[in-house]
């Protein structure tokens with residue numbers, strides 16, 4: 078799909094990978110709606126791009142419905158959904174630290190996995206009613222997993238489960254939506270230089286970068302954004318999860 082003139086909703090678009098993707102899609106002529114819980118940054122990004130910001134906790138059915146209704150009336154019918162809202166957690170091992178708190182596990186699954194699913198189901202329901210574009214395409218969805226879906230590290234059971242769930246739902250949802258002409262792909266990023274990583278000291282970030290076979294550095298959000306744009310533009314990409322990680326395989 079050509080982003081130009083089409084409406085894109087970017088969850089978590091107030092920061093990091095979502096912000097970079099919103100900016101890249103806007104540069105290609107898309108109309109941007111940022112859906113985020115953090116409104117200060119979301120409004121700044123939306124204002125820069127001539128788009129809108131909608132307060133939306135992706136875990137809430139009501140917030141999701143409201144976000145889609147609001148942007149439909151203010152920008153037009155969304156045809157592009159980029160799911161970037163997500164959280165990371167501090168290391169919490171199963172066993173050694175005592176029983177892993179269930180509420181922490183539930184929280185990560187709720188935001189990263191159920192939040193993505195919530196936005197997909199609401200987006201798809203309205204997109205399937207739109208007039209088809211070239212080749213019968215009605216919409217495209219880009220999700221964000223992580224290499225943690227494949228190379229789970231110590232203390233990261235909850236995060237890896239949430240990202241593994243996104244990988245797992247990508248193909249079945251792509252198949253569900255194929256008759257409606259809506260594509261679904263997932264990007265599994267390695268380690269990217271975003272505010273999510275800012276908690277790590279500079280030397281820890283540099284040493285993580287050195288573990289990447291090539292290029293030996295952290296990814297730039299613009300590199301995630303260019304793949305997200307490519308997925309939007311390349312009609313043959315569907316049902317796929319693409320690692321974007323410089324070939325890193327995380328040590329335990």
Ligand code: NAD
Nearest residue numbers: 089092093094113114115134135162163223268269271273
């Ligand atoms: P970030 O912290 O910079 O941005 C995340 C955004 O999501 C923030 O704007 C935050 O307000 C928003 N958000 C959090 N919870 C939300 C909720 N319930 N509803 C709506 N918005 C919510 O992080 P980032 O690094 O840009 O990460 C974006 C996505 O990429 C996340 O899903 C993250 O797990 C994934 N990811 C990041 C990296 C990395 O190295 N940065 C690597 C792999 C995967």
